[in-house]
Amino acid sequence: MSTFEYRDGIIHAEDVPVTELADKYGTPLYVYSRNHFRAQYNSLKDAMADVSPLICYSVKANPNASVVRTFIEEGAGLDIVSGGELYRGLAAGADPSKIVFAGVGKTREEIEYALKQQILFFTVESEPEAIRISECAQKLGVTGRIAFRVNPDVDPKTHEYTTTGKKENKFGMDVARVEKACSVAASLPNLELAGLHMHIGSQILTVEPFAEAVTKVSNFCSRMKTTYPSFKYLDIGGGVGIKYEPGQRPVDLPAFADAVVPPLKKLGLSVVMEPGRFLAGNGGVMVCRVQYVKENEVKKFIISDGAMNDLLRPSLYGSYHEIVAVKECAGSAQADLVGPICESGDFFAQGRELPTVEEGDLLMLKSAGAYGFAMASTYNSRPRPAEVMVDGSQTVLVRERETWEDLVRGEKS
Template sequence: MDHFLYRDGVLHAEDVSVPEIASAVGTPFYVYSTATLLRHFRLFDEALAWGPHLVCYAMKAASNQAILRTLAAEGAGMDVVSGGEYARAKAAGVPGDRIVFSGVGKTGAEIRAALEGGIRQFNVESEPEMQAISDIAASMNMTVPITIRVNPDVDAKTHAKIATGKSENKFGIPIARAREVYALAARLPGLRVVGIDVHIGSQLTDLSPFEAAYRKVADLTETLRADGHAIDRLDLGGGLGIPYTRSNEAPPLPSDYGDLIRRTVGHLGCEIEIEPGRLIVGNAGILVSKVIYVKEGEGRDFLILDSAMNDLIRPAMYDAYHDIDPVLEPAPAAETRPFDIVGPVCESGDTFAKARQMPPVGAGDLVAFRSAGAYGAVMASEYNTRPLVPEVLVNGDQFSVIRARPSFDDIIARDTIPEWL
């Protein structure tokens, strides 16, 4: 469910009409719904209410500080994967004891910054990384909590570029080697083992891969405890998918996911951490664009928009589907015809949809990309010297620009000309 609905024939973000925002900020732009963000976070929080838990929002999905503050005020933790994300979380007022640091390539500088600023735990991905954390923590006379990410070799049945739990993926250590790696962790100074971490992929629409992975984690917990390790936390990752099209069957609900966690690992008495990102923010955001031209081609027609692959790269990178709706509601009996929906970037890959059935739209009309809140603005670039898209947050009948569109002068001023030129 989201809060982007037609009212009197006009698409609204909560109680604000989308054309009103477009008039104020120009197009294209992202707009997020506070009500949807909070609803989705609370669904996860309620799904784990049966035991101690922390819902850590996966910041890589959308990391604007206004979004982070909105969720942190509800008690959310943060899952970060870089020093920059850690700095963003701290700037948004998130305390260190609610920040989990994941990622396969933590640098020495990132590790040190997190130790200085406070961290709930590092999710360790390899033995060399474990040694680096140990060395830095010991040099600072600190002891840091860690979990070790195990790779359970479970096929998440998702897109190859967002699968993370198979043996050929770069993430974690093979679960078959977990005992020896945990034994190493117990010997290293500056480290305190607190649990196990697992994350098998993103946009999962079936609970069976989660169940397979979590049952392996449950068995491993018993084994490691028998070896003398204190396993008090289970970080079970994220990955629950969202509906990107109205015609698809709805993915499992957070309540179903919470029941699965309870059924598979609830008997272990561990604090549960999960790291949802997409399901919290995906349907909480849309990308609004304007039609520049309607172009008739040879055997196909095109809608040329003012948004492009640099603004929303998911269709080009993942062949991802987004519903694309006119901002002015079409008549119920309006005829549709197929269009290739494209942007102005000089790449054939700058295509959002092919042969998409659309109701009548013309130059100057606004369209909305649904379910664009996750991996939209955060993956945007300035390719073709196109300014980054502004972000807007709506709260009831209010809206605020939470990231402004830079001017061409702003972009060009970041270049530095060598003296010899």
């Protein structure tokens, strides 16, 4: 099944022409393909079948209720980083016993909420956090399960903002500190040491960093497993990269599995994974409409109704999103695709060969299913876009476009 491909000169989302969606729901518009999400989940599940991991979809990538529910229905658990994500996940029907809770700054309120729901475990970033979870668990008369987050000091060779497993990053602790923290945690009341967690970064395109990280923690895990009978899980995080640019090679799943499955199998721990981008990234696009085309002595600018508040990645990380005309057009020329926001950083592409479009034409930014709408804001008082889920020839508006009234809700003058 093809997703976001031309059919008779018009891009279709599964079986639905994107022109129809833009006319019906307006632009800028996020469009998702449910069958792409399903296919990604099942390809990972199949590749890793030998260790049957619990695949916890990383809600931060795309928290839309319909997206989250799609993965839950396939059998996924959830990786969450806030009380808000827990709330969303439960509302979407998640089984709390398949939820893992990460993040360096969990509040008491968030911890108590998660303890009451009896989530699978917290991934814990420091000793003080373990102490806090123990205190909250005592207060509620329950047991909190934890997995310390190890920082294995591996360079994932990705963007510096999404590198999380090197010494200089704020995340996790080195192996020696984790070992000490485990013995402290073992002596704390109402706490159970469930295993170990790591997440070395995002959009990782090679297999080696994952293999290196698993190898680095293997001996340690074996020791912990013998010392603490409750130590049952190794959570290897997310980070599996996808194709954004033409010609870019995404992580080769069989090679990934070949590298990590044998050492994981040998360890004999239950494996947890936390993919976000891999599951959602190429299952979504953002569609915008050209408002103006303007040229000066040095440049041509295509000004769209979509902006950095709708899709931040190009401005934040300098990320590449492939841009195509929704109605196939012959010509192309070098131009910047920009939005209406009052910042020179408000661009989707700079100096790129782009389709020759004019006012009213539709452009589509590919690979916007992860960290797209999730990072949208109302900067410049622009209501956030609508989101539509396509499943074959069915479409459902899964988030209404915000209105000007939404913008001022809760404010007082």
